[in-house]
Amino acid sequence: MSLGSLPPVTTDPASARPGAPDQPVPSLPRTAGRTAERRGDRAFRGLSLSAGLSLLGIILAIAVFLVVKAIPALQDNTASFLTDRVWDPNNAQPAFGIVALAFGTVLSSVLALLMALPVALGVALFISHVAPRRLAGVLGYVIDLLAAVPSVVYGLWGIFFLNDKVVVASAFLHEHAGWFPLFGGDDIFGRSIFLASIVLAIMILPIIASLSREVFLQVPVSQQEAALALGATRWEMIRTAVLPFGKPGVIGATMLGLGRALGETIAVAIVLSPAFVVSLDILSTNSGNTIAANVALGFAEASSTGRGALIASGLVLFAITLVVNVIARAIIYRRREFAGAL
Amino acid sequence: MTSSAQTSRASRVLVAVSCVAVLAACGTDEQRPFDQASDGQPAGQIACADGSLTAAGSSAQKNAMDEWVRAYQSACKASTINYQPSGSGAGIEQFVAGTVAFAGTDSSLKDQEVVGATARCKGAPALNLPMVIGPVALAYNLPGVPELVLDAPTIAKVFSGVVTTWDDPAIAALNPQAKLPSSRIQPFVRSDESGTTDNLQKYLKAAAPAQWTFGTGKKFAGPGNQSAPKSDGVTQAVKTTPNAISYVEVSFAENAGLDVARIATGASAPVELTTESAAEAVESATVKGSGNDLALELDYATKDEGAYPIVLVTYEIACQSGNDPASLPLVKSFLAYTASEAGQDQLEGAGYAPLPSSLRKKVEASVQSLS
Amino acid sequence: MAKRIESVGLSAYYGGFRAIEDVSVVIEPKTITALIGPSGCGKSTFLRTLNRLHEVVPGARVTGQLLLDDEDIYGPGVDATGVRRTIGMVFQRPNPFPTMSIYDNVAAGLRLNGVKRKGVLDDAVERSLQGANLWKEVKDRLTKPGAGLSGGQQQRLCIARAIAVEPQVLLMDEPCSALDPISTLAIEDLMTELKDRFTIVIVTHNMQQAARVSDRTGFFTIEATGEPGRLVEIDDTQKIFSNPGEKRTEDYITGRFG
Numbered sequence A: 001m002s003l004g005s006l007p008p009v010t011t012d013p014a015s016a017r018p019g020a021p022d023q024p025v026p027s028l029p030r031t032a033g034r035t036a037e038r039r040g041d042r043a044f045r046g047l048s049l050s051a052g053l054s055l056l057g058i059i060l061a062i063a064v065f066l067v068v069k070a071i072p073a074l075q076d077n078t079a080s081f082l083t084d085r086v087w088d089p090n091n092a093q094p095a096f097g098i099v100a101l102a103f104g105t106v107l108s109s110v111l112a113l114l115m116a117l118p119v120a121l122g123v124a125l126f127i128s129h130v131a132p133r134r135l136a137g138v139l140g141y142v143i144d145l146l147a148a149v150p151s152v153v154y155g156l157w158g159i160f161f162l163n164d165k166v167v168v169a170s171a172f173l174h175e176h177a178g179w180f181p182l183f184g185g186d187d188i189f190g191r192s193i194f195l196a197s198i199v200l201a202i203m204i205l206p207i208i209a210s211l212s213r214e215v216f217l218q219v220p221v222s223q224q225e226a227a228l229a230l231g232a233t234r235w236e237m238i239r240t241a242v243l244p245f246g247k248p249g250v251i252g253a254t255m256l257g258l259g260r261a262l263g264e265t266i267a268v269a270i271v272l273s274p275a276f277v278v279s280l281d282i283l284s285t286n287s288g289n290t291i292a293a294n295v296a297l298g299f300a301e302a303s304s305t306g307r308g309a310l311i312a313s314g315l316v317l318f319a320i321t322l323v324v325n326v327i328a329r330a331i332i333y334r335r336r337e338f339a340g341a342l
Numbered sequence B: 001m002t003s004s005a006q007t008s009r010a011s012r013v014l015v016a017v018s019c020v021a022v023l024a025a026c027g028t029d030e031q032r033p034f035d036q037a038s039d040g041q042p043a044g045q046i047a048c049a050d051g052s053l054t055a056a057g058s059s060a061q062k063n064a065m066d067e068w069v070r071a072y073q074s075a076c077k078a079s080t081i082n083y084q085p086s087g088s089g090a091g092i093e094q095f096v097a098g099t100v101a102f103a104g105t106d107s108s109l110k111d112q113e114v115v116g117a118t119a120r121c122k123g124a125p126a127l128n129l130p131m132v133i134g135p136v137a138l139a140y141n142l143p144g145v146p147e148l149v150l151d152a153p154t155i156a157k158v159f160s161g162v163v164t165t166w167d168d169p170a171i172a173a174l175n176p177q178a179k180l181p182s183s184r185i186q187p188f189v190r191s192d193e194s195g196t197t198d199n200l201q202k203y204l205k206a207a208a209p210a211q212w213t214f215g216t217g218k219k220f221a222g223p224g225n226q227s228a229p230k231s232d233g234v235t236q237a238v239k240t241t242p243n244a245i246s247y248v249e250v251s252f253a254e255n256a257g258l259d260v261a262r263i264a265t266g267a268s269a270p271v272e273l274t275t276e277s278a279a280e281a282v283e284s285a286t287v288k289g290s291g292n293d294l295a296l297e298l299d300y301a302t303k304d305e306g307a308y309p310i311v312l313v314t315y316e317i318a319c320q321s322g323n324d325p326a327s328l329p330l331v332k333s334f335l336a337y338t339a340s341e342a343g344q345d346q347l348e349g350a351g352y353a354p355l356p357s358s359l360r361k362k363v364e365a366s367v368q369s370l371s
Numbered sequence C: 001m002a003k004r005i006e007s008v009g010l011s012a013y014y015g016g017f018r019a020i021e022d023v024s025v026v027i028e029p030k031t032i033t034a035l036i037g038p039s040g041c042g043k044s045t046f047l048r049t050l051n052r053l054h055e056v057v058p059g060a061r062v063t064g065q066l067l068l069d070d071e072d073i074y075g076p077g078v079d080a081t082g083v084r085r086t087i088g089m090v091f092q093r094p095n096p097f098p099t100m101s102i103y104d105n106v107a108a109g110l111r112l113n114g115v116k117r118k119g120v121l122d123d124a125v126e127r128s129l130q131g132a133n134l135w136k137e138v139k140d141r142l143t144k145p146g147a148g149l150s151g152g153q154q155q156r157l158c159i160a161r162a163i164a165v166e167p168q169v170l171l172m173d174e175p176c177s178a179l180d181p182i183s184t185l186a187i188e189d190l191m192t193e194l195k196d197r198f199t200i201v202i203v204t205h206n207m208q209q210a211a212r213v214s215d216r217t218g219f220f221t222i223e224a225t226g227e228p229g230r231l232v233e234i235d236d237t238q239k240i241f242s243n244p245g246e247k248r249t250e251d252y253i254t255g256r257f258g
């Protein structure tokens, strides 16, 4: 076989550089090899391109659908969609505004994130770098399991089990730290934004923990040993080698968690006593509502205007999620030179 | 692979467990009634028709339809009936669009809906056929007070934050015997949009116009209440919250073992919620429809003896004529069954009240007239 | 500053597997000791027992004594991190912290030691980079990521990082195996300079390198796979390469083995 003497035609394009001397190349087989390769390349490129384009197409189609469905309702709206705190779109005089919903959505999700993130990182680090291997395996399995539990379960657990406890804790916080802006307000009977945030935090915790653990396990041993060889303690090693390396991944995991919190419908609908207010009194009953929960509660019995209004609110949720993701991208992009992956 | 398969299996188990534990939120197919379950008993004689039909609408009718469909299909093996509880508004829209054979709705057709419905019926009127009566209970959780009487103005005040404690003079005056605590009332309303809420608000507007100034609709309009989703949600909230009160379909209150208030209507004695007292209220309603249309004008402010005023009457909407000939026999056969005595009795188990017999016979006649 | 190392009957295990057995050796201060031997004979393992890095591998343990100027670093109550702060290490593959700038890489060890003052850090960074022969090449791009340097530069950055904390011993595990001859020479020169301040132990597969830079050379070998590695002999480099005491050493050096 004359091909036997050829340099391998695969992989490295530099090795097949044209004009390289002393390569007595019989042109026919080489060309054949290259076109075969080209064809594979082209097929792959076409496939991935169409996959990417169809994803964009789907997103675009969703956006167009939402806009088209929302416009008639927005035209019928007798209130200001962007500033009014009412939601009565099924009325003969439809009136609905997004501001209370958007505020409650962002507030509950941000609170959930603030509660979940430190714990999730702790859990992830414990599993990846502290726990004995056996325990780490069990814990990792449990976390993955929790991440797969459907949200209705969290909602039911939140209302049946957690609500009472959160009322007690809320009353305590209100009494002893009432000066703190979030802990004001009266009517501490449960079903508050605080409860919703806690439920959301518990829901997103396993997601963030599970993904972060994966990222932390990816940190090359060589870098961890570099830190240890400098005399780092385990915690110092985690701070110098593990956390910075994992940062983009953790941000990604956080965004995924935040996305789930922002879009969570049923769990929030179950635990929350919704109100169309813009309020920081998270401990109070009727302290807010979220876009997704409002859709869940209103969709079944909505008139066509009502459905249009809910879709318009969905559009706002879409926008909020988009903004959050853009911010995350920007954070990662700003430090891209220092990205962990070598 | 294996691990993800195991995970999803585990989570399915969790869901199943949670459904068993709370019988909530996972669908209420299993709602079992106060009297007796009528499991699989093909009630009475059914004049079967073959084929399949799709209907949609009121979710308040869901349990009734499930019962009926089960009984009907087990008697008539060659039939398939599919009722989608997509909500009254959506059901009527689908009816107008011609995608369903009939629609279920919590309130008779509104003027703006009649136009489209008539067009769908090729110019013939669309009939409102009262079919399912759902009494709404005022359920409360007040240890030591097993008997409670309320009237419309007091209910209005409780659900608008005017009366805030159980020993308020307004309540005390209606309950001279009861030992009312001074604790704060925790009124719960539905956080989702619901025909039950609409019904209560209609009642309050009619029977206590001076106190209930917040209007009607499927969304609760009064200020300052706590809320929970769906009938299961409010029922559970009342059950677990001392000093709570709410309004739910009677079957939920009964199943949860909640105390139910009697209503002082101006009749000689406060009216207890029973199937008879609910039927009595419907009996005293006037038919506002003409011909075979049986749309009712319910008198929420009724003072008739033994008439319980807070009842939800839901309708099936079907074309007087111009029905799809393919599904017409099945529509007639099925609705004839639901309007029959056997069909109505079938529901008693599911927390509904049967149609009073005079009205029921009119409905049967209207169903027979469909073409 | 530089310290003397003495191992007494040292064995190292990975779980149940004994990787090296009964190594007893003395390494004098301010010398360069080269460790040679066939692949898998336990050179890296031995090197990593010297700064207690061996034990970070799950299930790994060490028996025997290891004296650093008469103090047993495996003795009770001795803190491994403290040991590692006095014994620096350079790895086979350059491993700068990818998320850190050149400056931060060099300052990392000092920061771990609690040095915060910018002036002190600046001085140490410059001194270490100069010590590692890298200062001229990077002085204008100290804030750029360390991972953006060439392989040889990265390895010298790692040396700078290791010597910034002024350790008393410097361990190098095949530091030039990924480098070109010029970078290799630069690092060899560097070792000769550093020897004035540090005790250096280097693992290498390159006989010429061992012959060029080291004062003493130790030969490890392994009888068969699954057997533990043993130190065959250690002697002056001159002697090992001209007139080794053991036949096995001679075979290895002349290329008749491994």
Ligand SMILES: Nc1ncnc2c1ncn2[C@@H]1O[C@H](COP(=O)(O)OP(=O)(O)OP(=O)(O)O)[C@@H](O)[C@H]1O
Residues within 6 Å of the ligand: C014, C017, C019, C037, C038, C039, C040, C041, C042, C043, C044, C045, C046, C057, C229
């Ligand atoms: N992390 C580990 N876990 C288990 N066994 C290991 C581990 N690292 C090394 N070993 C084993 O210990 C023995 C010695 O390995 P070591 O890396 O010390 O050899 P070496 O002499 O440095 O080889 P090379 O010249 O190829 O680097 C080998 O049999 C190796 O397979």
Ligand SMILES: [Mg+2]
Residues within 6 Å of the ligand: C043, C044, C045, C173
């Ligand atoms: Mg090695």
